[in-house]
Amino acid sequence: MTDTVLLTASDLSKVFNRRMIFRGISFTVSARETLLITGRNGSGKSTIVKMLAGLLTPTVGTVTLALGGRAEGERHAMNFGLVSPYLQMYDEFSAEENIRFAFSIRGLKPDEDRIAGLLALVGLGARKQDPVRTYSSGMKQRVKYAFALAHRPPVLMLDEPMANLDSDGTTMVQGVMADQQTRGILVVATNDLGDVERYDKQVNLNDVPRS
Amino acid sequence: MTAWLRSVISIYRKDWHSELRTRYAISALLMFVVTTISIILFSLGSEEAPPDVLSGMLWVVVFFGAMSGLSRTFVTEEERGTSMTLQLLTSPGAIYFGKLLFNLVLVFGLNAVTISLYAIVINGFVIRTMSIFLVAVVLGSVGFAAAATIIAAIIARASTKGTLYPVLSFPILLPLLLTVINATRLASEGAFFSEAVGEFQLLISYIVVVVTASTMVFEYVWKD
Numbered sequence A: 001m002t003d004t005v006l007l008t009a010s011d012l013s014k015v016f017n018r019r020m021i022f023r024g025i026s027f028t029v030s031a032r033e034t035l036l037i038t039g040r041n042g043s044g045k046s047t048i049v050k051m052l053a054g055l056l057t058p059t060v061g062t063v064t065l066a067l068g069g070r071a072e073g074e075r076h077a078m079n080f081g082l083v084s085p086y087l088q089m090y091d092e093f094s095a096e097e098n099i100r101f102a103f104s105i106r107g108l109k110p111d112e113d114r115i116a117g118l119l120a121l122v123g124l125g126a127r128k129q130d131p132v133r134t135y136s137s138g139m140k141q142r143v144k145y146a147f148a149l150a151h152r153p154p155v156l157m158l159d160e161p162m163a164n165l166d167s168d169g170t171t172m173v174q175g176v177m178a179d180q181q182t183r184g185i186l187v188v189a190t191n192d193l194g195d196v197e198r199y200d201k202q203v204n205l206n207d208v209p210r211s
Numbered sequence B: 001m002t003a004w005l006r007s008v009i010s011i012y013r014k015d016w017h018s019e020l021r022t023r024y025a026i027s028a029l030l031m032f033v034v035t036t037i038s039i040i041l042f043s044l045g046s047e048e049a050p051p052d053v054l055s056g057m058l059w060v061v062v063f064f065g066a067m068s069g070l071s072r073t074f075v076t077e078e079e080r081g082t083s084m085t086l087q088l089l090t091s092p093g094a095i096y097f098g099k100l101l102f103n104l105v106l107v108f109g110l111n112a113v114t115i116s117l118y119a120i121v122i123n124g125f126v127i128r129t130m131s132i133f134l135v136a137v138v139l140g141s142v143g144f145a146a147a148a149t150i151i152a153a154i155i156a157r158a159s160t161k162g163t164l165y166p167v168l169s170f171p172i173l174l175p176l177l178l179t180v181i182n183a184t185r186l187a188s189e190g191a192f193f194s195e196a197v198g199e200f201q202l203l204i205s206y207i208v209v210v211v212t213a214s215t216m217v218f219e220y221v222w223k224d
Helices: A045-052 A095-104 A112-121 A137-149 A167-183 B003-022 B024-044 B051-069 B072-080 B083-089 B092-121 B130-155 B161-189 B193-222
Strands: A006-016 A019-030 A034-038 A060-067 A080-083 A155-159 A185-189 A201-204
Touching (some): A019 A034, A019 A045, A019 A060, A019 A201, A137 A167, B003 B024, B024 B051, B051 B130, B051 B161, B072 B130
Parallel strands (some): A034 A185, A080 A155
Antiparallel strands (some): A006 A019, A006 A060
C-alpha cells in the first residue's frame, strides 16, 4: 500500500486574525520521498504540518492523500503519524496504556507484541507502567514516537523531531526516520538544518509571499 | 465489531478509566447533589410540599448536578491539550458518540443517586405510577446527556466555560425540563400511563432532534 502513497498540497494559504501567514504553497510527495519544511519562528511550519494531518483547515487550497491510487476521505488523519510539541499524551495513563489507546481508538485491535516492540524501540520498557505525568520531557517525547508509529503510518510527520531528546533519543529518531524513508513518506518541520541534503524536497517558508 | 464501533467504545472506556483515576466529574456531581438536597431538606423542614413543587425541585437538583460535571468530558481534553491527539486518532462522529455514551452512563448514575437520596430524605415525595416515572427518567436522562454533550463541545474552547455552560444549557434544556417535570408530577399524582404519552412523545422528539443536529454540527464545533 505504501508503494503508491501520494501526498499533495495545492495552493495552500492560511489567514489568522486577518494576518496572512503564507499563501500559494504547493508540493507533492510520494512514497520513499522526504520533505523538509523550514522557516523562521512564526513562519507557519507547524500550521502546514497541522493542515497536512487534517487538524487545521486551510483558508484556501486543498490537501489530498491518495493510497493505492484512491483518495482517502474521512480516514485522512488516520494515515498519519505525528510527533509534535503541541500533541499531548494522556498523562494519567502509562506509556503502555497510551499506545494501547493509539490502537483501539483508531479502531484497531491492540497488538501486544507491537506495543512491547515500540516501548523497547523508544527505550521506555522499564518505565512502561508509570503514569506519563511522572516522565521527564524527553521521555514524553519518546512516548509520542511510540504513539505515532503504532499503526505503521504511510505518512510520518515530525515537527521539531529532536526536541528534548538526549543523544540516545536522537539516535533512536534517526533510526525511525531512516526506516520511514524506506517504506513511506517522511515530512520534517524544523529549524535545525544540520543535515539538509538527506531530504528530497524542501519548502522554505522564509521565501513564500505573505500578502 | 466494526472499526467505527470499536473506536466509539474505546473513547468511552478511556474516559471512564480517566474518570476513575482523577474523579473530576464524579466528585463534582456527588458533592453538588448532596449539598443541594441538604439545602432543600433544611428549607422544607417538617413541611410537606405539593407534588408539583417536589417534582420540579427533583429536576432542579438533576439540572445543576449535571451542569457541574457533564462538561468535563470535553473540557479536560482541551485543558490537557489532548483534543488534537484525539482528532488525529479517529473521526469526529466516533468522538461524539464515545463522549455521548460516557455522559449517558454518568447521567444515569447521577439520576440513580439523586432520585434514591431524594426519595429517602424528602418528606412527601411519593411516586404512585412507577411506569410513568421510569420512562420519564430514562428519556429525560438520554435527553440531558445528548444536549449536555454537544454544549460541552461548544463551550470547551471558551475562556469562561464555567459560567457559559449553565447559561447556554438552560434555554436548550428548558423544553426537556418542563416536559420531564410534568411527567414526574403525573407519576406522583397517580395518573394513568396513557395520560403521559404526550410527554413521552415530546421527549423522544427532543432526543431525535438534538442527536441529529449534534451529529451534523459536531465536526464544525470540534475542529478548528
